[in-house]
Amino acid sequence: MSFDYDLFVIGGGSGGVRAARIAASEHGARVALAEEYRMGGTCVIRGCVPKKLMVYASAVPSIIEEVRGYGWSAETGSFDWGAFRTKLDAELDRLEAIYRRGQENAGVTVFDSRATVIGPHEVRLADGSVKSAKHILVAVGGRPFVPDFAGAEHVITSNDIFKLDTLPKRVLIVGGGYIACEFACILHGLGVKVVQYNRSPLLRSFDTEARDLIVDQMAARGIEIHTGVVVQSIEKRGETRVVTCSRGCVEEFDQVLYATGRVPNTDGLGLEAAGVQLAPNGAVTVDEWSQTNVPSIYAVGDVTDRIQLTPVAIREGHAFADTVFGATPRKVDHDLVASAVFTQPEFGTCGLTEDEARARGPVEVYVSTFKPMKTSFAGAPDRVMMKLVVEKETQVVLGCHIVAPDAGEMIQMVAIAMKMGATKAQFDATVAVHPTMAEELVTMRTPVRHA
Structure with a gap:
């Protein structure tokens, strides 16, 4: 044919x-x-x-x-x-x-x-x-997915945010995944008053310890976060969106951005x-x-x-x-794919969360949380976190989670070692680059917990 x-x-x-x-x-x-x-x-x-x-x-x-x-x-x-x-x-x-x-x-x-x-x-x-x-x-x-509810036609999605004629003064972001949290941080940084609703904890698919640190710092920066809440209806009055939520609250916003998955x-x-x-x-x-x-x-x-x-x-x-x-049969390995979440603070992650690793068998968990030199000197309260999840029997590093400025840059390098099957001993044998935040990844000697 x-x-x-x-x-x-x-x-x-x-x-x-x-x-x-x-x-x-x-x-x-x-x-x-x-x-x-x-x-x-x-x-x-x-x-x-x-x-x-x-x-x-x-x-x-x-x-x-x-x-x-x-x-x-x-x-x-x-x-x-x-x-x-x-x-x-x-x-x-x-x-x-x-x-x-x-x-x-x-x-x-x-x-x-x-x-x-x-x-x-x-x-x-x-x-x-x-x-x-x-x-x-x-x-x-x-x-982008927007659920069916009364007034759904009055919301925007991540497809629309880049084409707004003007930035809203007050915005409601609905959703708790990485897209919702990234735009909450972005708009807040651009001077918008941001309120975020989600039916469950934010960033729930990520490592709990890392997630909690990010969300705490988002709130400390001034983002108003409400979990366990669902939008019931939205009514448009002029250029204002009047939102009624499942708790009985009624609030007004200039825009409502839905980031409830794709x-x-x-x-x-x-x-x-x-x-x-x-x-x-x-x-x-x-x-x-x-x-x-x-x-x-x-x-x-x-x-x-x-x-x-x-x-x-x-x-x-x-x-x-x-x-x-090309007559060159080739499959894609979907294991140990690193990713970054561009919240403020940034998040880099590769491999299993602590909970996922625990479900597979005994693990050792290494965590270092501290104020980085750069922001600490300037008087900022920000904290960063380096976390390794290690399989107890083999000592293979199963997960790495970094909450820090430029975490995405760091996790790219860590992912290479993890893809090669690096063990905790090999991390320990690597001489630290000082003074850096990333040196904590090779200087944590004692697990904070076993599970």
């Missing part, structure tokens, strides 16, 4: 563009890619990149406070959201152009269109045209009609090769709901291209 393309990729995010580029440029495949919004996907356009730039902007007030502690005369001044957003938009345009050029230079045909699956080897574009391909890769990512973006994609098996939450079910139950259809990235991280999607897309078009 003759096909228009060897590969048709649906989705121009991190996983899709990597798979398309590698298949075309390195393995000589005839590749097409369809993206209905903007090249670059969630991470580049409305996720990691703009969020991290907002993190940098929001940290300036605390930096100014710190430099005064070092003898400098400095004032914070006011934040110009319009100026920042103009520069942010230009940066995203620049990055999108790079992504597009990368596809074109690799020989990928790009369709700026929505595409849906209509069979094992066919997709339909928004203009009604049908394209055939030997293989189809679904890489459409995920989208769901795979498979609605209306035609996958079920094409025979592709989906999980109850809409995720595409795949095997270890990212292949669906329909042999010609594959999926990578957040749409598979394995690990929702950009570098994971990139690895999956690259491995798919090498396996299918």
